[in-house]
Amino acid sequence: MPNEQSTASPEEAVVHVDTVSAAQASPDVAQPYRELGLKDDEYTRIREILGRRPTEAELAMYSVMWSEHCSYKSSKVHLSYFGKTTTDEMKSKMLAGIGENAGVVDIGDGWAVTFKVESHNHPSYVEPYQGAATGVGGIVRDILAMGARPVAVMDQLRFGPADAADTRRVLPGIVSGVGGYGNCLGLPNIGGEVVFDESYAGNPLVNAACIGVLRSEDMYTAHASGAGNKVILYGSRTGLDGIGGVSVLASDTFSGDGSAGAGSNARRKLPSVQVGDPFAEKVLIECTLEVFAADLVVGIQDLGGAGLSCATSELASAGDGGMHVWLDKVPLRATGMSPAEILSSESQERMCAVVTPDKVEAFLEVCRKWEVEADVIGEVTDTGRLVITFHDEVVVDVPPRTVAHEGPVYSRPVERPASQDVLEANTPDSLERPSTPEELRETILRMIASPNLCSRAWVTDQYDRYVRGNTVLAQPADSGVVRVSDDSNLGVSMATDCNGRYTALDPYHGAQLALAEAYRNVVTGGAAPTAVTNCLNFGSPEDPAVMWQFSEAVKGLADGCAQLGIPVTGGNVSFYNQTGTTAILPTPVVGVLGVIDDVRRRTIVGVGQEAGETLILLGETLDEFGGSEWANVVHNHLGGRPPAVNLDTERVLGEILIAGSRDGMISAAHDLSEGGLAQAVVEMCLTGETGARIVLPADLDPFVALFSESTARVVVAVPRSEELRFTEMCQARQFPMTRIGVVIPEEPVLDIQDVATLSLDELRTAWEGTLPALFA
Amino acid sequence: MARVEVDVVIKTEILDPQGKAILGALGRAGHSGVTEVRQGKHFELVVDDDISDADLEGIAEHFLANPVIETWTVRRVPESGL
Amino acid sequence: MARVEVDVVIKTEILDPQGKAILGALGRAGHSGVTEVRQGKHFELVVDDDISDADLEGIAEHFLANPVIETWTVRRVPESGL
Amino acid sequence: MTDASNSQASNGQAPNSDTNLTGARIGVITFPGTLDDVDAARAVRYAGAEAVALWHADDDLQGVDAVVVPGGFSYGDYLRAGAISARTTVMGAVVEAAKGGLPVLGICNGFQVLTESGLLPGALMRNEHLRFICRDQWLRVENNTTVWTTRYEPGAEILVPLKNAEGRYVADASVIDELEAEGRVIFRYVGAEGDHNPNGSLGDIAGISSADGRIVGLMPHPEHAIDALTGPTDDGLGIFLSVIDSLLKV
């Protein structure tokens, strides 16, 4: 290809190659399996599987594929609960589920949607910009590999304290990395999270999500079937970047020194960092969609963590035979790469396709059009084995399933720590509460300016939300919504949420609270929740207390999904998120996908659309402050019970909001979550640039009314003309409802009767000033 | 006042997407005589005469380059260079 | 194969916000000995031995720099530099 | 405001793909890495013309009546935004045709391509605050006599998305003076004092034109403001309607 660097011929440099016959001849050679993250018994098992010692290339493959990150060895036994709790009815719209690159659901009209969240936590701490950028790149390729056009991205970010020096180092880099990659790729960013908590200092979380759409008949999966079919590697060249990335950065051997190589070729000090090339990925996407459209591929797989090791073994084991790969055909960017290095490289922006022989030329032609380098590197066989040769010498000869799917499975010790009782007993009840109007006014301003509640605009303004022209809702909406195509009014919606403070107090219900909030955010925009994904960020699985949090969270999420009737279609687990031995708050990020039949009916957050609007609070407010943002901001307190979850109530609330938007009964809505009613009302006024007068319910303490974080609540703005119809609908469903005020277009103030009158300017200054002051 | 130039380049084993794209463009424009391009950063500093080499090294490492992915060279430029 | 380096810098009359930001950061970190920073680009090319100076100048002027806002210098690097 | 607001697009209907009401054919160029070509083509169709896809490697403009060079990150914005695209085959053809009076609009990355290819003076540099910025931006239409702006009232203020990392317009003082004197500053950033200029552009310049007003480049994105469902307003449609008007007059 004209725009590539000259081929670095492997013959130029002397490459030490460990072959299968050498392995047979030297069974007792000591191998550095421990440095590669393998335990003694795991290494013994590899020897049993092969009946000999592994070659260096095989060792590199097994070690990376058997890492926690790729094999889910500590989580598998728990994740199986998702399968057990998914009924046939829940599965009815699922075209692909757990186990595929990403879940796929049918959304009607012949359209399907695929979506997934993935973590890139450790790489982003080491190199914030590139770590975050390649996190976005990786999840987008996952979605592409399902045969879908990626149409939107989201990012879930968690940092140490907002004013910590290290946060100032990592946050701007991570945000510009997410933006730099996503913007250049042409994918609108339609939502996400930014959360600050002490526990993430030294271990920020960078999760990235992508949504793709496809015609349901066009779904692809990663499988290599049909002996004689060709395996084509296309995209960027394979280089030395990111070697050891998975085993060093994303698994239990994380050391941050970037010194690990692969096999006995750890001779070079290789950086474990990958540099993203979003331009190459954009071209790769268009090229891939063109080969899909021309029906040129049988199966496809993205190259992510574990590079070719993962792609070849997964393709081969999902197919019906075996595979032969000629590793010397892989286009390289560096000289003298060993087979182990080529297999382990995590060079970005690469894909692997299985193509019937008669279509190879047409496939390569599309690649030439897009100036994407492509080479046939292998062939599907009927041997049942994955055989990899390097200049005619066999360097790998393994049963592919043993690499990709039959890795070790651990039932790690699980134990509820005694400290959990202490945490629960330390309730917020004795915390001093504001009571006078002055104190309440002060608290409102302090809360809306606090790092977890203030405007995210400083972050989201760095993301393109308009590109592709189909974005119907994006920040500061509760959920993002994109139209599936130009000539349709069908839309998909997505929201992701997690409150790690709630999950710390009660992992089972904390995970359900995350689910409830994401569900509520989706229905608030007017969409019907359809499916769930997750990204489970936890500490070390070797800590029984962490495993307890993990198992509880999985159970809570699965039970919650069963109760709501929406399936978990996939997810991601990230362990070892800790600084020293202190784990992060358990952070099971839950993503809910929704469908909206007519995007023109979506509900916005800002009030003031209609001449007269009544504000109605749906749901019940209790005195619930355990894990609340108020306890955090004002008292730096975490203890007690999180707010109660009631998923049946959430479901009815959802029905009301969906019907309200569909039938044009509501002109704006915003759900209540962290910061409670005060936060929601302030955001509705500021977003709509319109004032409101609020009368708090007489039977409630004003402090509780304003700041409680009781769930299943939403504020809706109802046009005067619709008020009766709307309230009758709520009454028919016996849903608690309180008229709390009106919109006052004539006056730019938020007037909370008997508490405070705040000008919108003053509120805006408080809400918008925080992040720019910290990070600009 | 002295002048210092610092060149920062991406480590050779790490992908340089910009260099790759420029090479492609040169090829299309018929400049086939160029076989490799890497793009880095070039800084020109004006510094006090008494600044030490160690100081300059520290500035390059901590402010001008990202040691995780880049290497750098520091060069004092003779006055006439101004 | 020969090696060539091209440095491209923003014309002095044009604002260089990157240089300014670095200068600010250096000041806050106590590196008061630096009084000016300008950031430009540094290119390292591998070229055929027979490439002419005029060719190189053309590549710099028409590709690597934008003469509206930038100036450049081309420098052949002795082989030992590789 | 634009008098485009009563157009067929503003009723929130899903766009109708191939309504060529006017017979006008407007080319939309795609370079590798172009992103907003789909949006530009949609805007052309909303305005009632046919959008003709032009590929970077083509030297044939297929007889189009006008060309839009859309936004995005062509060639990744590597080297300099627009630099590599300006040297492609299709741009050679556009430069040639522009000499003969073909109307050309460059949006964002397209504006950068037009300055890099010498069709418009000056250059677009890294934003002063060094960040990518995406926001809804007020612009004042300073000149409604170019082929791309006749649908606007003189001095109209329009709200359209802006999104760029390298949108700071710079040029020699003499060039700026000339642009101002000749009324070739077509769009200017306006809004709250202190916050109106999103990137540090000289003279708050958001868009300029060639001397004959047939070539216009601007950083903000009118093609993202053609329907209040997916953009802040439909204020951007006037640009596409304007050029179609001028084509119909001939």
Ligand SMILES: Nc1ncnc2c1ncn2[C@@H]1O[C@H](COP(=O)(O)OP(=O)(O)O)[C@@H](O)[C@H]1O
């Ligand atoms: N990292 C991010 N990337 C993109 N959008 C974000 C990010 N963080 C927050 N947002 C958006 O900002 C808005 C406010 O966020 P948040 O208060 O967390 O929403 P909610 O409480 O409804 O979950 C939402 O639209 C959200 O999607």
Ligand SMILES: [Mg+2]
């Ligand atoms: Mg919300």
